[in-house]
Amino acid sequence: MSNEATLHGHPEVQTVHEVHHDEHGVHHHKETFITKYVFSQDHKMISKQFLITGMIWAIIGGLMSVLFRLQLGYPDAHFQFLEDILGSKWAKGGQIQPEFYYALVTMHGTILVFFVLTGGLSGTFANFLIPLQIGARDMASPFLNMLSYWFFLGASVVMLSSLFIATGPASGGWTSYPPLSALGDASEGSKTGMDLWIISMAMFVISSLLGGLNYISTVLNMRTKGMSMTRMPLTIWALLFTAVLGVLSFPVLLSGFILLLFDRHAGTSFYLSDIFLTETNKALPNEGGSAILYQHLFWFLGHPEVYIIILPAMGLVSEVMSVNARKPIFGYMAMVGSLFAIAILAFLVWAHHMFVTGLNPFLGSIFVLLTLLIAVPSAIKVFNWLTTLWRGNIRFTPAMLFAIGFVSTFISGGLTGIFLGNSTLDIQLHDTMFVIAHFHIVMGVSGILGMFAGIYHWFPKMYGRYMNNTLSYIHFWVTLVGAYLIFWPMHYEGLAGMPRRYFDYSQWLSFNQFGGLNRFISTVAMITFAVQLLFVFNFFYSIFKGRRVMTRNPWGATTLEWTAPIRPGHGNWPGDIPEVHRWPYDYAKDGRDFIPQTEPLGPNESAH
Amino acid sequence: MAQAIPAGQKWWSGGKSPFNVEYGKLMMWYFLMSDAFTFGAFLISYGTIRFSSNSWPDPNEVFRAFPGMGGMHLPLVFVSLMTFILIMSSVTMVLAVAAGHEGNRKKVAFYMVLTIIGGLMFLGCQAWEWTHLHGEGAWWGRNPFLNVNGSRASTNFTNFFFTITGFHGFHVFSGVCINVIMLIKTLRGDFDRRGHYLMIEKAGLYWHFVDLVWVFVFTCFYLL
Numbered sequence: 001m002s003n004e005a006t007l008h009g010h011p012e013v014q015t016v017h018e019v020h021h022d023e024h025g026v027h028h029h030k031e032t033f034i035t036k037y038v039f040s041q042d043h044k045m046i047s048k049q050f051l052i053t054g055m056i057w058a059i060i061g062g063l064m065s066v067l068f069r070l071q072l073g074y075p076d077a078h079f080q081f082l083e084d085i086l087g088s089k090w091a092k093g094g095q096i097q098p099e100f101y102y103a104l105v106t107m108h109g110t111i112l113v114f115f116v117l118t119g120g121l122s123g124t125f126a127n128f129l130i131p132l133q134i135g136a137r138d139m140a141s142p143f144l145n146m147l148s149y150w151f152f153l154g155a156s157v158v159m160l161s162s163l164f165i166a167t168g169p170a171s172g173g174w175t176s177y178p179p180l181s182a183l184g185d186a187s188e189g190s191k192t193g194m195d196l197w198i199i200s201m202a203m204f205v206i207s208s209l210l211g212g213l214n215y216i217s218t219v220l221n222m223r224t225k226g227m228s229m230t231r232m233p234l235t236i237w238a239l240l241f242t243a244v245l246g247v248l249s250f251p252v253l254l255s256g257f258i259l260l261l262f263d264r265h266a267g268t269s270f271y272l273s274d275i276f277l278t279e280t281n282k283a284l285p286n287e288g289g290s291a292i293l294y295q296h297l298f299w300f301l302g303h304p305e306v307y308i309i310i311l312p313a314m315g316l317v318s319e320v321m322s323v324n325a326r327k328p329i330f331g332y333m334a335m336v337g338s339l340f341a342i343a344i345l346a347f348l349v350w351a352h353h354m355f356v357t358g359l360n361p362f363l364g365s366i367f368v369l370l371t372l373l374i375a376v377p378s379a380i381k382v383f384n385w386l387t388t389l390w391r392g393n394i395r396f397t398p399a400m401l402f403a404i405g406f407v408s409t410f411i412s413g414g415l416t417g418i419f420l421g422n423s424t425l426d427i428q429l430h431d432t433m434f435v436i437a438h439f440h441i442v443m444g445v446s447g448i449l450g451m452f453a454g455i456y457h458w459f460p461k462m463y464g465r466y467m468n469n470t471l472s473y474i475h476f477w478v479t480l481v482g483a484y485l486i487f488w489p490m491h492y493e494g495l496a497g498m499p500r501r502y503f504d505y506s507q508w509l510s511f512n513q514f515g516g517l518n519r520f521i522s523t524v525a526m527i528t529f530a531v532q533l534l535f536v537f538n539f540f541y542s543i544f545k546g547r548r549v550m551t552r553n554p555w556g557a558t559t560l561e562w563t564a565p566i567r568p569g570h571g572n573w574p575g576d577i578p579e580v581h582r583w584p585y586d587y588a589k590d591g592r593d594f595i596p597q598t599e600p601l602g603p604n605e606s607a608h
Numbered sequence: 609m610a611q612a613i614p615a616g617q618k619w620w621s622g623g624k625s626p627f628n629v630e631y632g633k634l635m636m637w638y639f640l641m642s643d644a645f646t647f648g649a650f651l652i653s654y655g656t657i658r659f660s661s662n663s664w665p666d667p668n669e670v671f672r673a674f675p676g677m678g679g680m681h682l683p684l685v686f687v688s689l690m691t692f693i694l695i696m697s698s699v700t701m702v703l704a705v706a707a708g709h710e711g712n713r714k715k716v717a718f719y720m721v722l723t724i725i726g727g728l729m730f731l732g733c734q735a736w737e738w739t740h741l742h743g744e745g746a747w748w749g750r751n752p753f754l755n756v757n758g759s760r761a762s763t764n765f766t767n768f769f770f771t772i773t774g775f776h777g778f779h780v781f782s783g784v785c786i787n788v789i790m791l792i793k794t795l796r797g798d799f800d801r802r803g804h805y806l807m808i809e810k811a812g813l814y815w816h817f818v819d820l821v822w823v824f825v826f827t828c829f830y831l832l
Contacts, residue, residue, distance in 0.1 A: 140631040140632075140635065141631070141632070141635065144635075209639070209642055212638075212642075213635045213638050213639055213642075214635070216634075216635075216638055217631045217632075217634045217635045217638070218631075220634060221629075221630075221631045221634055222631065247638055247639075247641065247642045248641065248642060248645055249645075250642075251642045251643065251645040251646035251649065252645050252646070252648075252649040254646055255646050255647075255649035255650050255653070256649065258650075258771070258775070259650075259653065259771065262748060262767065262771055266748035266749055266767075267748060267749025267750075267763075268748050268749055268763065268764070268767040268771070269749075269762065269763055269764055269767065270653065270657070270764065270767060270768075287762050287763075288657065288660075288661055288762030288763070288764045289657065289764065290656065290657060290660060293653055293656055293657065296656075297649055297653065300649070
């Protein structure tokens with residue numbers, strides 16, 4: 001029986017473990033360089049493709065933030081090298097030009113939110129962990145899985161190419177609100193750059209859909225014998241809910257983009273009404289449209305999107321934390337329940353991004369209530385992580401440090417969410433640096449710390465080698481301290497009313513006082529960025545020269561991926577897929593350090 | 609000749625399956641859910657804009673033409689015919705799926721041909737309707753039809769009409785393509801070799817979904 005038939009649910013599939021393992025050995029089909037590294041259908045290779053593409057994007061997106069921090073920290077300085085590199089259109093006289101600044105913040109947001117923390121994070125870990133942790137040979141449909149990566153890469157190529165066109169990339173903010181984004185005459189970035197942005201994002205939506213459908217059906221249908229839903233590691237639960245969020249929210253964004261495309265090129269008025277354009281000194285004929293409509297469609301995705309980013313990080317952190325605290329995760333069912341609650345609430349809170357758009361205040365109050373409700377499952381998760389650490393036998397591996405760092409930033413960023421969720425406070429705080437500080441800490445930094453925890457923890461499984469610990473520790477401490485030093489002062493600036501997205505604050509008397517603070521933030525941002533390059537070096541150096549992993553289960557973990565060979569082939573396990581007999585968190589039980597999921601229950605044990 | 613899938617077939621090799629279905633079918637259901645959100649977003653956008661407008665053109669006045677009948681006033685007759693054709697193609701799809709359960713290749717092929725013809729007829733009708741409306745001066749960004757209260761209407765009536773029926777038409781077109789592929793695979797005997805006609809069932813799910821969406825599009829644009 002072929003691999004295909006196994007994966008596609010042939011009538012004999014139920015007996016596959018017993019009889020059909022012989023063809024599933026490590027070398028069950030011939031692989032050329034192209035099928036192994038390029039058009040690979042192996043979930044592990046696709047995961048690495050997502051990871052490395054995501055890392056390249058993270059470097060580009062991070063570098064952009066360094067450039068605009070340079071402008072914010074030193075608005076009067078002339079950096080001749082900028083003009084040499086970027087040309088006189090974008091950096092005339094060594095000073096970043098306003099149009100370029102807006103393009104930078106727009107692309108920074110788009111790249112980090114979608115290409116790094118959605119594609120890079122979910123794409124990497126859903127692909128890598130789902131089949132390995134639930135005991136499957138591969139994804140439900142390896143072919144669609146490959147397409148998912150190739151659409152992601154296509155989206156990446158289009159987005160990257162938009163950086164090099166004459167009018168520059170999209171520059172209307174990562175949210176691309178019309179009418180600015182709909183009118184090519186309104187700004188340079190709303191010309192071809194905006195079209196490429198929309199095309200790239202549409203391809204991204206397709207990639208996310210193909211991936212998400214695969215993740216869901218794999219988790220629901222391809223688990224090994226004994227792996228009931230409540231025996232799944234929390235990573236898998238988190239990735240399942242992430243996929244559901246993506247499958248249900250991205251299509252709405254696609255609809256919004258299609259309408260936007262028509263407004264741009266077909267003379268429609270979906271989002272446009274009563275507009276006078278000073279650039280061309282003309283009144284536009286459009287009437288009857290609503291710019292707020294776009295905001296609804298955008299944030300119906302936009303809000304679930306932040307959970308698409310944070311849920312996988314939560315899952316990775318839960319797993320890493322339990323393994324390294326040598327304790328069962330505290331409140332497994334509460335963890336699953338709170339993930340579920342967050343996934344539901346994700347769809348019911350989008351309008352809290354729109355409190356000051358003229359939303360009906362009564363409607364606003366309902367969204368306040370639903371928004372603040374999210375604090376409940378979030379707090380449950382935080383307390384469960386803290387109680388998992390409590391009296392644990394903690395091993396401070398780099399992954400564990402990043403996991404603890406995640407909890408720290410998730411708490412401090414989450415608390416400011418309670419401020420922003422109140423529609424009255426939002427009148428003062430909306431569109432200020434306070435918002436920047438909030439979502440960077442709770443979503444950006446937490447998301448990336450969770451991702452680092454995952455990378456450091458599963459690197460030995462991915463490449464069969466360890467990463468360098470010293471570099472990892474330097475990376476962790478500088479990143480965590482740097483992140484706080486960058487974003488903590490921004491709360492202060494935001495409370496004082498300093499708006500976000502401004503090009504040069506020194507023009508305002510009231511914000512002049514923050515000149516020194518801005519320089520400080522910019523300096524720390526550069527140092528923190530440089531340390532990320534240390535991580536990149538460590539990553540690639542360790543792939544080739546790192547210390548070899550000599551045992552199958554270097555961390556002493558219970559889950560299935562560590563029962564596979566050190567460098568698993570396509571098919572993951574030579575011979576039978578392991579059978580599961582217990583939940584994945586049997587640490588420090590009955591006087592034993594850990595009991596793998598594959599070990600049958602002892603005579604004095606009850607099933608979990 | 610393979611038989612239909614025995615009842616109670618276990619698709620899943622774990623302990624207790626939440627859904628006793630094959631993965632592709634599950635995937636199709638989730639895809640349809642996702643697609644329902646796409647159409648839902650379109651139709652809700654349409655509703656939002658329409659209810660924020662003072663007045664709106666009367667569909668009985670706009671959609672009153674029938675091919676070959678000249679200027680006769682036949683409100684909604686043509687679109688009723690279109691709807692009937694599409695629903696009939698759903699019926700033939702059901703029969704194809706049923707024939708697949710029997711493992712009857714000839715019957716499957718026959719009903720797939722009918723379904724494809726139904727889909728093509730629907731697309732032809734839509735092409736005629738679009739051409740006709742375009743001839744009357746309607747297009748994206750142009751709306752010759754007056755509001756029901758006699759005032760000049762915004763272009764959003766035609767904007768939404770062409771965008772949403774166009775998006776639906778694109779789905780019908782994709783469905784026809786899928787059905788043609790399924791027909792070819794049926795005729796080549798691929799499903800007999802595989803032992804089941806599940807692919808026909810999955811194509812059927814998609815086809816019924818496209819029909820169901822049309823019911824909503826029809827209601828929103830022609831009846832309300």
